[in-house]
Amino acid sequence: MLGSPLRNRVKTRDGDEADVDHVDDVGSGEFAVTLEHVTVRYGKVENAKQVAVRDVNLSFPRNQVTALLGPSGCGKTTILRTINRLHDHTTGKVSGSVRVGDLDVYARDTQPEIVRTRVGMVFQRPNLFPTLSIFDNVVAGLRINGVRKREFLREAAEAALRQAALWDSVKGRLGLPAIRLSGGQQQRLCIARALAIEPEVLLLDEPCSALDPQASARIEELIVELSSHVTIALVTHNLFQATRISHRTAVFLLDDQNSGTLVEDGPTVDIFSSPKDPRTQAYVTGTIG
Amino acid sequence: MTADRRGGAPERSEEDAAPGAGSPGHVGRLIRLGGRRSHGRIYATIRWGGVLVFAAIVVALVVSLVWQAAPAFRHSGLSFIFSGTWNPDTDQFGAGVFIVDTLITTGVGLLLAIPVGIATAAALSEFLPRRIGGPLSTCIDLIAAVPSIIVGLWGLLVLIPIFQRDVEPFLQKIPLLKHLFGGGDLGSGILLASVVLAIMMLPTMVALTRTALQGVSVADREAALALGGTRWQVVRRAVIPGARPGIEAAITLSMGRALGEAIAVSLVIGGGVTFPHSLLANGTTLGSAIVSFFDEATGVQRSAVIGLAVVLLVFTTVTNIGGQLLVRRRGGSRRQALPDQGVALTDAEVVPA
Amino acid sequence: MTTGTDVPTRDTADLLSPEAVARRRRIVRRASRSTLRRRRAVGNATRVICYVALVIALVPLVALVWYTIKRGVQGLSEAFFTQLPVPQGVPGGGVKEAIIGTLIIVGLAAVVAIPLGLAVSLFLIDRRGKLAASIRFVADVMSGVPSIAIGIFAYALIVVPSQHYSGISGSFALAVLMLPIIVRADEVAMRTVPEDLWDAALALGARPSRVARSVVVRNALPGLVTGNLLAVARAAGETAPLLFTALGSVLFTTNPFQPMDAMPLRIKLDGTQADPHLQTVAWATALVLLASILVLSIVARAFASYATRHAR
Numbered sequence: 001m002l003g004s005p006l007r008n009r010v011k012t013r014d015g016d017e018a019d020v021d022h023v024d025d026v027g028s029g030e031f032a033v034t035l036e037h038v039t040v041r042y043g044k045v046e047n048a049k050q051v052a053v054r055d056v057n058l059s060f061p062r063n064q065v066t067a068l069l070g071p072s073g074c075g076k077t078t079i080l081r082t083i084n085r086l087h088d089h090t091t092g093k094v095s096g097s098v099r100v101g102d103l104d105v106y107a108r109d110t111q112p113e114i115v116r117t118r119v120g121m122v123f124q125r126p127n128l129f130p131t132l133s134i135f136d137n138v139v140a141g142l143r144i145n146g147v148r149k150r151e152f153l154r155e156a157a158e159a160a161l162r163q164a165a166l167w168d169s170v171k172g173r174l175g176l177p178a179i180r181l182s183g184g185q186q187q188r189l190c191i192a193r194a195l196a197i198e199p200e201v202l203l204l205d206e207p208c209s210a211l212d213p214q215a216s217a218r219i220e221e222l223i224v225e226l227s228s229h230v231t232i233a234l235v236t237h238n239l240f241q242a243t244r245i246s247h248r249t250a251v252f253l254l255d256d257q258n259s260g261t262l263v264e265d266g267p268t269v270d271i272f273s274s275p276k277d278p279r280t281q282a283y284v285t286g287t288i289g
Numbered sequence: 290m291t292a293d294r295r296g297g298a299p300e301r302s303e304e305d306a307a308p309g310a311g312s313p314g315h316v317g318r319l320i321r322l323g324g325r326r327s328h329g330r331i332y333a334t335i336r337w338g339g340v341l342v343f344a345a346i347v348v349a350l351v352v353s354l355v356w357q358a359a360p361a362f363r364h365s366g367l368s369f370i371f372s373g374t375w376n377p378d379t380d381q382f383g384a385g386v387f388i389v390d391t392l393i394t395t396g397v398g399l400l401l402a403i404p405v406g407i408a409t410a411a412a413l414s415e416f417l418p419r420r421i422g423g424p425l426s427t428c429i430d431l432i433a434a435v436p437s438i439i440v441g442l443w444g445l446l447v448l449i450p451i452f453q454r455d456v457e458p459f460l461q462k463i464p465l466l467k468h469l470f471g472g473g474d475l476g477s478g479i480l481l482a483s484v485v486l487a488i489m490m491l492p493t494m495v496a497l498t499r500t501a502l503q504g505v506s507v508a509d510r511e512a513a514l515a516l517g518g519t520r521w522q523v524v525r526r527a528v529i530p531g532a533r534p535g536i537e538a539a540i541t542l543s544m545g546r547a548l549g550e551a552i553a554v555s556l557v558i559g560g561g562v563t564f565p566h567s568l569l570a571n572g573t574t575l576g577s578a579i580v581s582f583f584d585e586a587t588g589v590q591r592s593a594v595i596g597l598a599v600v601l602l603v604f605t606t607v608t609n610i611g612g613q614l615l616v617r618r619r620g621g622s623r624r625q626a627l628p629d630q631g632v633a634l635t636d637a638e639v640v641p642a
Numbered sequence: 643m644t645t646g647t648d649v650p651t652r653d654t655a656d657l658l659s660p661e662a663v664a665r666r667r668r669i670v671r672r673a674s675r676s677t678l679r680r681r682r683a684v685g686n687a688t689r690v691i692c693y694v695a696l697v698i699a700l701v702p703l704v705a706l707v708w709y710t711i712k713r714g715v716q717g718l719s720e721a722f723f724t725q726l727p728v729p730q731g732v733p734g735g736g737v738k739e740a741i742i743g744t745l746i747i748v749g750l751a752a753v754v755a756i757p758l759g760l761a762v763s764l765f766l767i768d769r770r771g772k773l774a775a776s777i778r779f780v781a782d783v784m785s786g787v788p789s790i791a792i793g794i795f796a797y798a799l800i801v802v803p804s805q806h807y808s809g810i811s812g813s814f815a816l817a818v819l820m821l822p823i824i825v826r827a828d829e830v831a832m833r834t835v836p837e838d839l840w841d842a843a844l845a846l847g848a849r850p851s852r853v854a855r856s857v858v859v860r861n862a863l864p865g866l867v868t869g870n871l872l873a874v875a876r877a878a879g880e881t882a883p884l885l886f887t888a889l890g891s892v893l894f895t896t897n898p899f900q901p902m903d904a905m906p907l908r909i910k911l912d913g914t915q916a917d918p919h920l921q922t923v924a925w926a927t928a929l930v931l932l933a934s935i936l937v938l939s940i941v942a943r944a945f946a947s948y949a950t951r952h953a954r
Contacts, residue, residue, distance in 0.1 A: 084515060086511065086514065086515070089514065111678060113517045113518070113519055113674070113678055113681075114517070114674065114675065114678065116514070116515055116516065116517040117517040117670065117671060117674045118671075120515065120516075121511075121515040123508060123511065123512070123515075125508060127508045127509055127511065127512040128512070129509075129512065129513075129526065129527065129530065130509075130530075130531070131530045131531075131533070140513075140516060140526065141516035141517065142670065144513065144516050144517055144518045144522055144526065145516075145517050145670055145673050145674035145677065146673040146674060146676070146677030146680075146681070147669065147670060147673045152666075152669065155657065155666070156666055156670075158657060159657045159658060159662070159663075159666070162657065162658065163658065190512075193516070194515070194516070197516065197517065197670050197674075198663060198666050198667035198670055200667075229660070229663065332764075335761050335764070336761055336762070336764050336765035336768075337765065338761065339758055339759075339760075339761025339762040339764070339765060340761075340762055340765050340777060342758060343758070343762050343777070343781075343821065343825070344777075344780075346818055346821070347780060347784060349795070349799060350787070350791075350792070350795045350818070353795055353798040353799050354791065354794060354795055354798060356798070357794075357798045357802075404695070405695045405698055405699055406699070408691060408692040408694075408695030408696075409692065409695045409696045409698075409699045411692045412689075412692035412693055412695060412696040413696065415692075416689050416692055416693070425696065425700070427943065428700060428703060429699055429700065429703070431703065431936060431939065431940075432702065432703045434875060434876070434879070434935055434936060434939045435703075435706060435707075435879070435932060435935075436878075436879030436880065436881065436906055436909075436928075436931060436932070436935065437879070437880075437881065437882075438879070438881040438906045438909050438910050438913075438928075439706070439710060439879075439909065439928045439931070439932055440706065442909065442910075442913045442914075442924065442925075442928065443705075443706050443709055443710070445913070445914070446913075446921075447705070447709060488702045491699050491702075495699065517674060519678075519681045519682050519685050520685055521681070521684060521685025521686075521688050521689070522681060522685070542786070545786045546786065548788070549786070549787070549788025549789070549790070549791070550788070551788065551789070551790040551882050552790075552881045552882050552910070556914070576788060576790055576882075579790050579794070580790065580882070580885065583794075583885070583886060595794055595798070598790065598791045598794045601788055601790070601791060602787065602788070602791045605786060605787065605788055605791075606783060606786075606787070608786075609782075609783045609786035609787075610783055612786075613779060613782045613783055616782075
């Protein structure tokens with residue numbers, strides 16, 4: 001788990017140096033997330049067979065949707081989870097460098113909880129807190145992070161629900177148990193919950209895979225709207241979805257050692273119309289995968 | 290002690306009941322389709338015979354106990370339950386004291402066993418790595434394997450002196466609780482019986498709670514994790530609420546276990562047929578009453594003692610039915626909007642957009 | 643940190659403006675950072691409390707086993723295993739009749755309960771529907787019936803009509819105790835056998851009973867053995883069902899129609915006497931009983947995990 005050799009210090013606007021954790025501003029580079037030589041291994045031995053995904057170099061432009069595209073099992077979700085350090089809780093070992101803005105995610109003195117307040121995640125199936133109301137679900141992230149003031153919670157909840165296109169449906173019934181919502185609404189509530197803590201990056205792991213086409217379409221609309229002020233990384237195996245809503249696409253396939261690898265990435269238009277790598281070509285034309 | 294203790298065997302089979310695994314009706318279907326009749330018949334006879342014998346036993350259990358206890362019920366009427374007077378010499382048989390003592394010992398036992406049990410289960414399932422948690426969990430299960438007579442005897446010979454010498458004087462010094470702990474100085478008594486019951490309830494409590502905690506899906510945990518929660522916050526906000534049904538079942542089943550414990554309690558509770566004035570007083574529970582009074586009882590008195598067994602049976606059956614219903618309800622009502630895997634969710638609005 | 647107004651304007655543009663977003667973001671991050679240490683500390687404290695609870699839970703077990711060994715070892719001798727009890731005050735003597743008695747009473751109970759339980763569980767695995775669900779439910783509730791009530795049931799059913807205390811009435815009580823446990827354990831063990839095994843055997847034209855016998859039971863055998871052994875171990879330690887049935891005795895007999903002694907009964911009788919010698923005998927008996935049960939339980943579980951690791 002090699003972190004960046006540099007310490008987490010940045011120059012603030014006042015010209016002082018400060019630890020990145022203490023900088024309240026969002027980073028301002030062109031890329032919100034940068035991955036360099038990221039490899040994820042499972043198991044104890046440095047065994048080539050157990051490399052889930054190998055040597056990924058990828059950058060996510062700020063306030064755009066980047067799609068991680070590819071067939072199942074090629075490492076897209078694995079890579080996504082390196083960004084918010086979810087592999088800490090599995091047997092996966094991450095090597096390489098992941099930076100969110102100026103924050104080195106895997107540096108020794110970086111707290112994973114802090115990383116996760118900057119990088120939100122929405123999962124494949126809605127995983128609301130089943131015992132909580134709609135309101136309590138939305139503000140759960142705020143409460144977890146120690147924010148208590150009722151007025152603030154209400155404001156953040158409304159902002160998040162509006163961004164998730166859910167405010168008008170639920171505004172009068174915030175006390176309802178969250179599980180009473182339909183599937184598509186639950187997923188949008190999960191998005192709202194993630195947005196409530198104002199992350200700068202939002203990771204979406206196949207958010208529409210459990211939804212019917214109508215619900216999917218609404219989520220896709222949502223994603224496009226959100227991308228104007230949140231950087232979005234979207235894992236999908238649906239090529240059409242990638243063409244519909246992503247600005248950039250990164251194609252993941254299996255290499256000949258059965259590990260996931262990043263084959264090519266670039267503007268979505270280019271990937272689909274004039275891919276550089278023959279494997280990409282094969283994939284987007286449906287020849288493989 | 291029962292199948293419950295083995296990490297929740299009953300619950301797991303409910304989940305197995307749906308998919309595959311010699312699935313219900315499967316063989317039956319195939320038998321009807323073309324199994325050879327005569328041998329199928331022997332097989333069917335064995336199975337149906339077993340079921341009938343089993344049902345007969347259950348029915349006979351209830352009937353014979355009620356039958357034997359009937360004279361006492363006729364003799365005492367409702368006062369059997371409500372009267373606190375148990376005096377064979379005057380032919381008065383009221384189970385009131387025993388019922389109260391049973392409820393107190395079980396209640397205090399639960400007060401001790403529930404927090405310790407849940408915390409222990411949390412330690413085993415959430416904090417300790419699996420390699421250590423597994424064997425330790427088995428050790429706790431082994432407490433349930435210790436025969437209750439040995440636990441009772443140990444309580445009699447080891448715990449009573451400790452209580453008499455150290456615990457009770459200590460408790461009597463606590464200013465506010467003096468009335469709760471007044472009077473007794475014998476070591477034996479209701480408090481000790483409660484402690485012994487708590488010890489005996491722990492394995493059930495820990496095993497079932499641990500199963501419930503481990504049953505919370507990774508997805509639910511990740512929900513809290515991805516929002517920036519610390520490990521404990523994940524446990525508090527995602528795991529424990531998710532495990533609540535299982536914990537409720539654990540509590541109820543442990544309670545059923547404690548209500549029915551007779552031998553161990555009879556050795557440490559001291560005996561006595563008056564309502565207790567403090568937790569340190571001696572007393573008698575339904576189970577310990579049966580153990581103590583049965584031998585010398587004749588006639589109506591013996592029938593009354595059997596009546597105590599009937600009352601005990603009612604208590605434990607009601608509790609166990611409740612517990613089993615809780616076990617079966619687990620996870621049922623949680624994700625109403627989500628159908629089974631693979632079926633697309635519609636956006637049909639429960640709450641109109 | 644408030645916005646300075648008591649009633650914030652809920653204008654959408656206001657709410658979602660970059661300034662509002664940045665403001666909220668700052669508040670959240672500041673709160674997150676400043677509370678992290680406390681949140682972590684709470685988690686660590688809770689972890690410590692849970693470890694303490696674990697120790698508390700283990701102390702009685704350790705203390706009990708240690709005490710049983712300490713006092714029981716003193717009473718072990720060859721005489722202990724080969725002689726009958728002697729009157730109070732007389733040295734020597736043993737508990738031969740209790741050990742044999744336990745073996746006979748538990749053995750008879752197992753001989754009845756194991757096949758019967760298997761039969762009922764064979765019924766249950768094959769059927770869906772209300773009847774099977776009810777039987778399962780009844781079995782689960784039955785496994786919680788107090789053993790003293792079962793003892794009185796056996797008394798009422800057998801001892802009263804026959805006017806005779808007997809070992810076999812004790813066996814009946816233990817069998818009733820074991821039955822629901824065995825039924826559920828057997829069913830669970832057989833359900834773990836994959837469906838394709840059933841299918842394959844039946845497709846080859848085997849009779850259903852044969853399928854059950856050779857395919858399913860054989861594959862589920864480890865689980866069945868474990869479940870049954872644990873039920874037997876449980877029954878061997880029970881005192882209450884034997885109090886009013888087998889009654890206990892100081893005579894050596896292998897006739898189950900006579901009153902019979904058993905280890906739990908002997909422990910109760912001797913352990914509650916004031917005579918220290920008798921108490922030692924009681925603890926020695928307790929040690930033998932406890933050791934047998936623990937060994938049986940551990941072997942049963944070890945067998946189960948060994949067998950599942952080397953399955954098929």
